[in-house]
């Protein structure tokens with residue numbers, strides 16, 4: 001049966017776990033967004049063999065489970081003497097960030113490809129240098145097509161944060177599990193955890209939808 | 219419309235041609251579009267290219283704007299090589315930066331306007347003066363507003379291009395090209411994408427530029443009356459070659475080639 005006392009008791013504990021979930025999501029998104037852009041752009045200008053190496057790494061990251069990557073980096077790091085003190089949460093958002101950067105780079109690339117050739121031609125006709133063409137014309141236009149998709153990946157990342165339990169980060173779901181373990185109020189703990197997830201991601205999704213519609217036209 | 223005098227205003231015997239094509243060849247894959255093309259355009263001269271679809275008119279303009287890579291031969295602007303130069307008998311590509319310095323003398327207006335939709339009208343116009351010529355924002359904005367006045371859009375400085383009609387967008391594109399004070403202006407069917415009732419405003423602006431400046435113009439247009447009024451010379455192209463050329467009166471009233479006659483009767 002549902003027990004309100006346990007629910008009230010669980011809430012602050014869950015919210016403390018939720019802080020880690022938020023940190024992992026926000027920092028992970030920032031890392032993924034920056035690294036994704038670098039992957040999308042840098043790849044175009046690099047020597048062929050580096051290009052090939054980066055593609056291989058991207059394929060590797062995309063085709064192996066996030067949990068495996070988390071565990072791999074977590075234990076690999078703890079094997080390096082002197083690096084043992086890296087907090088699990090930090091490893092968590094770095095790995096999640098890298099994981100999602102491989103997807104976000106694809107969104108950036110699609111966004112850049114959606115900029116009409118006439119825009120590049122006008123930039124050439126004005127003798128604009130390549131860097132200025134990219135930062136002032138191509139990127140702002142590409143981002144309009146890219147940002148909603150980055151937002152969707154951020155929500156997906158948010159929902160992937162429970163995997164951080166594998167490297168013993170106490171995020172929302174682990175906090176709920178721990179609470180259930182000590183009180184047997186699993187129902188209350190996981191119901192609340194679900195509600196917190198929903199309360200955060202549903203409005204975000206709606207926001208992204210609206211943003212998408214607003215960005216569709218100038 | 220007063221008839222424009224049919225001699226370039228600044229052409230002098232000693233100066234280099236504004237544009238010179240030397241043995242130009244252009245292929246797209248296996249298709250050769252231009253072969254052994256030679257011609258010059260004098261400073262201040264306004265030349266209209268006419269010819270059937272696919273004869274290479276756009277390709278010529280795009281080569282001058284460095285939007286297409288030259289397959290062989292050389293293009294000179296003010297006597298200086300644009301993309302390739304002959305160094306001791308070897309054809310050598312110029313550094314991109316050097317080519318970009320050369321293209322600052324050249325402006326182009328496109329059929330589809332190609333304004334930057336993420337910038338306001340004013341930002342479109344000052345972008346290159348600020349970031350290529352190194353002008354201050356204040357100075358560039360002041361000049362941009364004068365140009366907007368000139369093209370009849372003084373009240374649109376802060377508008378976004380997508381809010382403007384095609385004719386207004388094209389006039390902004392002309393102002394944007396003029397903001398770089400080009401010596402050469404390339405115009406490729408700049409009224410072809412416009413509703414008929416908007417064509418007049420754009421041609422009016424171009425007539426004004428033709429009459430009040432000595433900018434060298436290379437233009438492709440289907441507006442034959444306009445071509446007749448503003449150009450010093452008309453070049454009829456066919457299959458990537460100059461079939462015939464001469465003052466507009468001669469080409470339009472007394473063409474020498476049957477192909478020119480049939481082409482003109484198809485567009486007039």
Ligand SMILES: Nc1ncnc2c1ncn2[C@@H]1O[C@H](COP(=O)(O)OP(=O)(O)OP(=O)(O)O)[C@@H](O)[C@H]1O
Pocket residue numbers: 246249251269270271272273274275276277278
């Ligand atoms: N990017 C390209 N790839 C392949 N072929 C091309 C390309 N651009 C032009 N061509 C070909 O080059 C030839 C000349 O084209 P161009 O656009 O210069 O002709 P045009 O005289 O401007 O014709 P129009 O009056 O239709 O505008 C055409 O046969 C065209 O199909």
Ligand SMILES: [Mg+2]
Pocket residue numbers: 275276277438
């Ligand atoms: Mg054409």
